[in-house]
Amino acid sequence: MPAAPPIAFVVTCEHGGNRVPRRYARWFRGGERLLASHRGWDPGALTIARALARALRAPLVASTVSRLVVELNRSPRHPQLFSDLMRAAPADVREAAFNEVYVPHRRRVEALVRRSVARGRFVVHIASHSFTPVLRGRVRRTDVGLLYDPGRRHESALCVAWQRALRARAPGSSVRRNHPYRGTSDGLTRALRRRFGDTRYAGIELEVNQRRLRATSIARWQRLLVASLVDALAAIGGPRSGVNAARRPGPARRGDSREAA
Numbered sequence: 001m002p003a004a005p006p007i008a009f010v011v012t013c014e015h016g017g018n019r020v021p022r023r024y025a026r027w028f029r030g031g032e033r034l035l036a037s038h039r040g041w042d043p044g045a046l047t048i049a050r051a052l053a054r055a056l057r058a059p060l061v062a063s064t065v066s067r068l069v070v071e072l073n074r075s076p077r078h079p080q081l082f083s084d085l086m087r088a089a090p091a092d093v094r095e096a097a098f099n100e101v102y103v104p105h106r107r108r109v110e111a112l113v114r115r116s117v118a119r120g121r122f123v124v125h126i127a128s129h130s131f132t133p134v135l136r137g138r139v140r141r142t143d144v145g146l147l148y149d150p151g152r153r154h155e156s157a158l159c160v161a162w163q164r165a166l167r168a169r170a171p172g173s174s175v176r177r178n179h180p181y182r183g184t185s186d187g188l189t190r191a192l193r194r195r196f197g198d199t200r201y202a203g204i205e206l207e208v209n210q211r212r213l214r215a216t217s218i219a220r221w222q223r224l225l226v227a228s229l230v231d232a233l234a235a236i237g238g239p240r241s242g243v244n245a246a247r248r249p250g251p252a253r254r255g256d257s258r259e260a261a
Contacts, residue, residue, distance in 0.1 A: 004120055005119070005120055005122045005147050005200075006122070007121065007122050007123075007124060007233075008058075008116035008119075008121040008122070008123050009053075009056040009057075009058035009059075009123075009124050009125075009126070010058060010059055010061070010109065010113060010116070010123060010124070010125045010126075011049050011052045011053040011056065011058045011059070011060045011061075011125075011126050011127075011128065012049070012061045012062065012071040012109055012125065012126070012127045012128070012188065012242050013042075013045050013046045013049035013060070013061075013062035013063070013127070013128045013129075014042075014063060014073045014105070014127065014129070014188060015041050015042035015045060015060075015063070015067045015072070015073070016041070016042070016045055016046030016049065016063055016064050017041055017046065017063070017064025017065065017066065018035045018040040018041040018064075018066040018068075019064045019065050020035065020065070020066055020068075020069060020102075021065065021067060021069070021092075021101075021144065022068055023096070024043065024086070024097060024179070025088070027085050027086060027088060027089045028092070028242070029083055030210070031068070031085055034068065034085075035066055035068060036076060037132075038131070038132035038210070039067075039068065039083075040067065041066055041067060042128075042129050042130040042131075042210075043130055043210050043213060044129045044130045044161065044208065044210060044212075044213025044214075045095070045128045045129050045208070045213075045251070046062055046064070046128070047121045047213070047222065048128045048130075048206070048213070048218075048219055048221070048222060049062055049126075049128035049224060049249050050062075051153065051222040051223075051225070052126055052128065052206075052226060052229070053201055053226065053228055054229070055208075055226040055229075056229075057175055058096045059112055061105065061108050061109050061112065063101065063105050066225050067083075068082070068085055068086065069086060069097050069101060069154035070081075070082060070086070070094075070097045070098055070101050070102045071083075072101070072102055072106070072258045073127075073129075073187045074186055074187065075186050075191060076098070076102075078186055081084045081102075082094055082097075088156050104205050106188070106191075109125075109192070110192065110195065111127065113188050113192060113195075113201060114194060114195075114196075117196060117200045117201065122154075122199070122200060122201075122202070123200065123201045123202070124158070124202050124204070124233075125189065125192065125201065125202065125203045125204065126204050126206055126229075127188060127189055127203065127204070127205045127206065128171060128186075128206050128208075129205055129206060129207050129208070130207065130208045130209070130210045130213055131145070131180055131181075131207050131208070131209060131210065132210055133209055133210055133211040137221040140180055140209065142174045142175075142176050142179055142180060142209060143170075143173045143174045143175060143208070143209050143212055144166060144173070144174075144175045144176075144206070144207065144208050144209070144212075144225070145175070145176055145178070145180055145181070145182075145205075145206075145208075146159040146162055146163060146175070146177050146178070146186075146203050146205075146207075147177075147178055147181055147182065147183035147189075147190075147204065147205035147206075147207060148177070148178065148183040148202075148203070148205075149183050149184050149189075149190070149193060149203075150178070150183075150184075152193065152198045152202065154198060154199075154200055154202045155183075155198075155202045155203065155204060158202055158204060158232060158236060159177050159204060161231075161233075161235045161236045162204075162228060162229055162233075162234035163176075163177055163231040164232070165227075165228040165229070165231035165232045165235065166224060166225070166228035168228075168231075169224050169227060169228050169231070169246070170224050170228075172229060180207065181205075181207065181231070183204075183205060187205065188203075189203030189204070189205055190203075198216075199203065206225070208221065208225070
């Protein structure tokens with residue numbers, strides 16, 4: 001059996017901040033509370049993304065523009081691409097946000113994946129997100145969710161192994177697959193799956209409960225998530241999985257971090 005292709009990592013964070021660029025600020029007057037809420041961004045997700053990128057020596061593509069300006073994790077025709085605040089703006093304003101924020105992020109991520117695939121590498125893409133502990137009055141007790149497409153063999157193998165490794169390192173924690181959302185829902189990873197086959201690309205959305213990402217516990221969960229991912233990649237490494245063991249944590253390569261301003 002031929003050797004498995006070398007692995008390449010890409011880390012992204014679509015909702016790393018709640019910044020509103022000046023040209024769109026007028027449409028957000030009075031919306032400060034909304035921007036500060038989970039609807040405006042994913043608190044802690046960028047911190048986790050940076051830790052993963054450092055450990056895996058991977059490029060990081062992240063945005064600190066609020067998802068309320070334009071939703072980077074939705075397809076261009078999705079009805080929730082723009083928030084109610086932006087839908088009140090003229091069409092040319094929405095088009096500007098799409099071209100200035102959405103398109104560069106999507107193109108940068110796809111270019112990284114395409115470049116690695118062209119070099120004969122298998123790409124593992126980790127998209128870092130977080131979710132609110134309470135939604136519509138319902139408490140969400142899951143600590144970590146791993147979202148993937150069950151129909152893609154390598155994504156399934158990696159998420160099963162990551163779940164097992166994280167549970168081993170954090171006994172008693174609630175680690176679930178395809179929860180609190182489904183990995184096949186509209187989003188960046190699904191769009192990339194349509195362009196890159198199962199033998200070349202695995203897209204995993206990491207969802208961490210924001211209660212675990214508060215100041216007193218975020219450092220611990222950074223370490224747990226990084227160490228368990230390395231454990232998982234090592235466990236499934238080899239030609240049958242198409243994924244080699246991850247390199248041990250080390251400093252990021254110079255120029256690898258590409259965060260949106």
